[in-house]
Amino acid sequence: MQFAEQAKKIYNKLVWTWNPGSEKESGDAIVKNILLHWFPNKISKGSLSWNYSFYLGTVSFVLFSILTVTGMILMFLYVPSVERAYSSVKDIEFVVAFGWLLRSVHRISAHLMVAVVFLHMVRVFLTGAYKNGTSVGSNRPVNWIVGIVLLLSTLLLSFTGYLLPWDQLAYWAITVGTNIASSAPVVGEKIRFFLLGGNTINQNALIRFYVLHVFFLPVLVLFLFLYHMWRIRKDGGLAIADHESLNQKPEKALPVKSKTYSLLGITNGTSVHVQTTMVNEEENTVSSVPHLIRRLWLVTLATTAATILLAILFTAPLEEAANPSVTPNPAKAPWYFLWLQEIVTDTTLKLGFITINGAFIGGIVLPTLLIALAVWWPYRDPSGTGSAGVWFSSERKKQNYAFIGICVVIIIFTVIGTFLRGPYWNFYWPWESWPTMPVKF
């Protein structure tokens, strides 16, 4: 009996920060728990709402965590050598208990993460959340740029992981993908040589991609993520919070009882009456613990469940072992690069005797332009502070349309490249069957 009581006491001591009993404890929880430390004490209901942020950033982080956990287990099972890579993946598929699941979850999370990080960026743009609001010391454009780097790192993470199974899909996707680098003028070939550690994809390329995939890029993403989160606090929370405080009517702050320490001792009195705009705490905010935390757990749980469910429905494919002498038809880059491949298919330009490789335009010029535009945009955006933190602000109509236009083009071309391109890059409607590829028997 006494033991049970003791146990309960210890249990309560351990979990009270997650389940505070009062507003005071809720505030204390933020300070006393390292994991909760980076959340604000109170959070506005707008920031908490589903349909402002859709929690896409949280989902990205949950996916990153899932990838880390499954990836760490897969690291124990996978052998990054040309001789063993394919058979170790076969082993993971067939004789490692739950190996197929780990691999499938890892793959699906990677694909989802690319998509979700992209959607997160779309959300931030359409809500004008890269704009500075009212709070002092905020520098949201920097966080937007960090976000772009995070998106690119996510793409690279996925791309480097693509090679590891060492099957035909992997080998040729990376061949096609890295040849884009070689189309850059002057240094292109050298960049590809450095990236692959040789002219062809072989052991050097495999171990390079492996080390990038399991160490450098994840660490980079982790640090950038920490900085990304920290900046949110520095920038005064989500942009919607700024928007909310802008729309508050200024009201008198109630006098607060105060103590003043002076040479003569403590003087009791009330503080100065200030005319200030401040978020009405009672009305519009709730304690982060437990309300924000509950939401985060909910998002974590839902993301995990959805990922596992999708992993069962769409298991990871493993094609024939990599064969440098046979190119599968069609050979496609990873899907998130296919919009580029699709755009560049007919952009090999001939101007007199100068031929510009389509890969150069699609692989170098176009993405560089887009990234440059994205980095530059927050500094160029002419709209006022009031349009930060609102979906489809009327002040930002034109830029939103332009942005949506670009995204729609990217998405349409991605879909075409992924689903509608068959052998010889010919166009096939979904209801048209591809010609069967020859087999030995």
Add this chain to the structure above:
Amino acid sequence: MNESDSAQSPKETEKDKNSRRAFLQKIGVGSVLLGAGATGFQSVRALIPDILYEASERFKIGHPAQISEGVTFIEDRRLYVFKEGKTFYAISGACTHLGCTVKYTKLNQPKDIEVDGLKKKINFEFHCPCHGSKFYADGTNFAGPAPRPLRWYKLEQSPDDGQLIVDLGEEVEQNFRLTV
């Protein structure tokens, strides 16, 4: 009856609603714990291999006639096979202390020993290079940290092709001899 029913029903539905919610929540907490447990189990289970690429514990070492008289050391399996005319036996070369490979050491002069009251004459010993454990010719430990004698393994003759089979999975007593 009907009246009282209708009067009470809103209250009860509220109560029902609450208890239904509480029930749903309990199921929720239960499932999430079980689900998380299962996921954890899956992750750890994946690291316990079901298939090994190790060499089989039972293996053939050749026809009795092909094995040389005296001692033969099978290096990759760390096994000393002894042939004395028509009898065979096998002693493990793995030190029983920490598993280093013991070395067959010929004695300059035969030595008289007594093991379990039995007097024997030996002309070789096994010496372990790691921590100096020493074993008599029959594997009995007599010096150093080794806690027990070297293992003896079962030998048998294959009914199919007459080759000798060693079974590293089956340990035998020191008086084991296979006579062919």
Add this chain to the structure above:
Amino acid sequence: MNHKNMKQKLEFVIKDKTIVSIVSIIFFIVTGYIVFNYMTPEWKMYQNEFQSVVEEKLGVDRAATVRGGLQQVYVKDLGVTDRCITCHMGMEWKGMENTENPYRSHPKEILVKHPISKFGCTPCHGGQGYATEMQSAHGFAPFWEEPLLGKELAEFYVVSNKKAMMQMNCNTCHRYQKETNGMDVINNAKQIINNKGCRACHIVNGRGGTVGPDLTYEGEKSAEQFNYERIKGFASMFTWHVTHFKNPKELVPETVMPSFGFSSSDAQSLALLVMSWKKAKLPIEYIPGNNFRDIPSSEESEKEERMKNGPGAFFVQRRCFVCHSVSSLGVEAAAQIGPDLALAVEDVQSRFGRTLDDFLMKPTGTMDVVLSTMIPLTKEERLEAIGKLRQAYELKKKERQSVVKNK
């Protein structure tokens, strides 16, 4: 107002909690489904059934020795990892010859020279050794190029000999043999190659003309290398070869290769033969026809025979001949370290001052070491040795006398 606020808060909290519960239940169902699948793999069903078949046929005791769980044959030399025996458990069992597959035991004769531990399964039979489910293990699965070379495939291609397909794989090792037991289909094809003079135009196994393409590694080509536009029916490399052998002009109108009017079965066996010409990485001991042993010259083997079965056989079998000759019995020492034993009777007397009988029963010096460790002789054997040595001495004496007489 305060009250309303509280209630509002409460409402979204309740909503959240309900969603959490529902998601939790979905999560639980999904993970539960995975664990259930893990507990009931396809191969477990086959293993259980195998156990009951063994119980029925060979009794409970044998059934208890069936090892459960995933099984594999790993042949490092060939780079083969075959898990076929996870379901095909009876391969090496006796008494399972007449059961249904997958439990039936493998025909014994062929296993003598091709033990499973050295060859695995897929090098001969095809299929996907990695796999642990029937469909993918038999290789009838996407992204696997080597299907099981069995009855199903033969039926699909209307090959009358149901065991024909597998012979393609036999020929990976048996490629350079003119004729191999049990490989009638390939043997037939090899004969056709010789009879029809294919080498006039093609290089076959490194020998032939260059009018047509070099066929040495024809089987190494990938299926994508062929043009299937004129093929009616299923587009596969095998179909291509069969059609091409029957009538080359049907597929390649501009070809100069004549039509030999091969029957279907001849065309099929030729297709299997050319498809077997792969670049196989084989450890040297897997190549048949090569005995990696010294082959003795006829003189050597005659001498060996004489010593083994001649009058001095006793000294050869007991390995005395390693050091000693017994000249009068035709035994010649390998390394002539010891004295000729033909003279042992007088030799022992003069060296040790003891009789031969006495010395052999209680030897001293080197002979003591040899007879106590390397050549242990029983009392009977020693007596036999003494008898034989006396006999040898008598013969030697006669020899000497005849030499003297002749002089």
